[in-house]
Amino acid sequence: MNFDPTEEQALAVESFRRFVERDIQPLTQPLCDAPYPKEIAHALLKKVMEFGVGNGWVPAEEGGCGLDFLSSGLLFETLARVAPDLAGIAWVTEGAALKIQETASPELKARYLPGLVAGDLIGCSAISEPGVGSNVRELRTKAVREGRHFRLNGEKMWTSNATIADIVTVLARTGEDDFTMFLLDRREHDFKTYEISKLGLNGWPLCQVVLEDVMVSEENVLGTVGRGLKEVMKGFERSRCFVSVLALGIGQAAFDAARTYALERHQFGKPIAGHQLVQSLLAQMATDLDASRLLVHRALWLMAAGRRCEMEAAMAKSFTTEAVQRVASNALQIHGAFGVTREFPVERHFRNARMLTIPDGTTQINHLIIGKNITNISAFA
Ligand SMILES: Cc1cc2nc3c(=O)[nH]c(=O)nc-3n(C[C@H](O)[C@H](O)[C@H](O)COP(=O)(O)OP(=O)(O)OC[C@H]3O[C@@H](n4cnc5c(N)ncnc54)[C@H](O)[C@@H]3O)c2cc1C
Structure with a gap:
């Protein structure tokens, strides 16, 4: 087993990270508490699509970037760490593009796919x-x-x-x-x-x-x-992986903020990071994130290999979205009273993380999918 990204993936993520922090964060930072205006959403989509975010899973011969699922997931996580709202807008646009690419007539495809993979259409x-x-x-x-x-x-x-x-x-x-x-x-x-x-x-x-x-x-x-329901169901493995990636980005941002704060904030004559119980919180957060990442990367890797991953995607989605709530909550705890104020970003990470146990199959629905795969009995019937 190789847990390292390829050299190509590492380079792509690093250059996208620098771009996002330099060119995207200053624009999205003031916007995160109200819906993005349409023209701004288009402008931002165009920027990230140049890196294959929002069009990565559409094959190159159809005008997309044709990235593998894992590379695309790594890029989405990089964006979600800084601008999860934009990552969401990009993913949902990409989901529509994929539906059109897979199911539309040649005429519909010619009419809509080029605009969707270029950020001209949402x-x-x-x-x-x-x-x-x-x-x-x-x-x-x-x-x-x-x-x-x-x-x-x-x-x-x-x-x-x-x-x-x-x-x-x-x-x-x-x-x-x-x-x-x-x-x-x-x-x-x-x-x-x-x-x-x-x-x-x-x-x-x-x-x-x-x-x-x-x-x-x-x-x-x-x-x-x-046959529309069958077509829709086919997309759920992908979208569960995406929601997991979004959660990972939010969780990582919360963890980074908590670690920085714990090293800077002094109580009882030393940084709070030096107190054992604060280290325990950081340790639980880091473990939750790593366990989540392993599950998400496995599901993305299976999809990249062209294999079904109904159970693995359900595990990744249900575990990660629950784990990231613990991470965001612990990050808030480490900030003390400052954590609940708008002066620090952790209250926003906490609210953002709370959204994700619901879409693309609630935690309970994903548990039933895992249960069905384990027992061969569907609890839905
Ligand atoms: C951020 C966000 C984005 C979304 N984006 C989209 C979108 O783009 N398009 C779209 O169509 N929808 C979207 N949704 C809707 C989402 O898919 C639904 O909210 C989700 O499927 C759950 O449906 P519900 O909210 O009606 O809850 P319900 O189905 O009413 O469930 C309520 C509660 O009952 C539990 N429950 C239900 N059935 C069972 C069962 N059989 N066993 C055990 N527990 C059960 C659920 O887990 C949940 O806790 C989004 C939701 C959110 C929060």
């Missing part, structure tokens, strides 16, 4: 609804065929990016037990989007999407009519 994926989260099969948004069009009605919730998105992929019910994915273009389709205010990751819009009699041409179907 994408999002609308699956969840007010009454439907973990059990996607219950979704109520309907698409009813009328000649060569479908009439869409319904309400989507928690759609990341939607208020700044140019295109939305929507999963809708097209039959008793079948679902279809549609591509909606803000310039052509009259859907409405609203921002939802929330606890953390406040630069990354989280939104409601309202569809009232939206007419969508059959040419905008992604994949095959009736």
Whole structure:
């Protein structure tokens, strides 16, 4: 086993880290407590896409950067450490690009993929609804065929990016037990989007999407009519790895801040880092991060090798997002009262970390996936 990144990966991460700290951090720092304005999101996306972040997993022959999953994960973590909101916007756009690359007709692909992999278009994926989260099969948004069009009605919730998105992929019910994915273009389709205010990751819009009699041409179907749920499910291994990487970046930022503070802050005549119980907190944080990183890198490595990793991605996602909450909480503890103020970044890391046990399968849902793989019995049925 080789736990070291390749020379190429190490160089790519190092040059991206320097770029992010010099060119991205000054722009994102003042923005992290309110949703990024659309034009700023585009400008920032364009910058990070030059390094393969937001388009890395799209193959080079389709206009993306064609990075392997592990390299891409390392770059995303580097960005998430400094600007997790931007990493989220980039990932969700990349998720839309991947759906189009894998399922769209050549015409749709030619129309949308180049813009998505260049940062000219922002994408999002609308699956969840007010009454439907973990059990996607219950979704109520309907698409009813009328000649060569479908009439869409319904309400989507928690759609990341939607208020700044140019295109939305929507999963809708097209039959008793079948679902279809549609591509909606803000310039052509009259859907409405609203921002939802929330606890953390406040630069990354989280939104409601309202569809009232939206007419969508059959040419905008992604994949095959009736097979949309299967197409969506295929993306979950990737997105669970991504949420884990985002969590790792946030956790690492919290750890770095706590270590620096512990070395600088003096109590009882020495740096608090010299007190055994503070060292114990730092040790637990470092161990949580390392254990998380090993699980995440294994899942990314399996994907890079073209292997399925349903259980490994569920382990990485559930463990990392829970562990990073402990890391962020301990980082806050090490800062004492300063930790709960806006003067230090750890309260934001704490709020950001708390967001991630929910999307792309809650911790409980991921445990059920692991349980199913261990026992061969599905607790969902
Ligand atoms: C930051 C963020 C970004 C998101 N981005 C998107 C997006 O881009 N697109 C999108 O479509 N959605 C998105 N979501 C929504 C997300 O996918 C859902 O919130 C998630 O699937 C859970 O659904 P829910 O919130 O309705 O909770 P519910 O499904 O109602 O679950 C509530 C609680 O019950 C538990 N529970 C449910 N079923 C079971 C069970 N069988 N066994 C044990 N426990 C169970 C859950 O673990 C949870 O604790 C996002 C959410 C967040 C927080």
